[in-house]
Amino acid sequence: MSDVVIYHNPKCGTSRNTLALIRNAGIEPQVIEYLTTPPARQVLKSMIERAGLSVREALREKGTPFQELGLGDTSLSDDALLDAMLAHPILINRPFVVTPTGVRLCRPSELVLDILERPQRGPFAKEDGEVVIDEHGNRVR
Secondary structure (H helix, E strand, O other): OOOOOOEEEEOOHHHHHHHHHHHHHOOOOEEEEEOOOOOOOHHHHHHHHHHHOHHHHHOOOOOOOOOOOOOOOOOOHHHHHHHHHHHOOOHEEEEEEEEEEEEOOOOOHHHHHHHHOOOOOOEEEOOOOEEEEEEOOOOOO
8 A cells, every 4th residue: 555645536637647746756646536535524634734724725616516505604614614525525625645745735736746755757747738847857847
């Protein structure tokens, strides 16, 4: 079992790019498709805290029931937001990556490079063609 975990949505380009960067470092992570297997409440809360985010910062608005659920109400507690995220996992922003070095919400995908212990093994470009790793395995941005 890998010590790298990605909470992944295969329909999300950022999530796919993040997974590809992990694999480009020669790591086969544990892939958790969080829409069908959401993290436990304490795991989600811990990931958010370890990533240095507020619960609200980990909440996804676009393409979710955010508006319908009234989650823009700033008086809602973190517990209420976590309840909504667990009831509707699409509200969890993605991808979260957990490694021995740390936890990141990898938006943009190259943020994963900050918490991978292994270097990139070769060039890498995102699905849209943006070069992230050059032909020498060095980070471009």
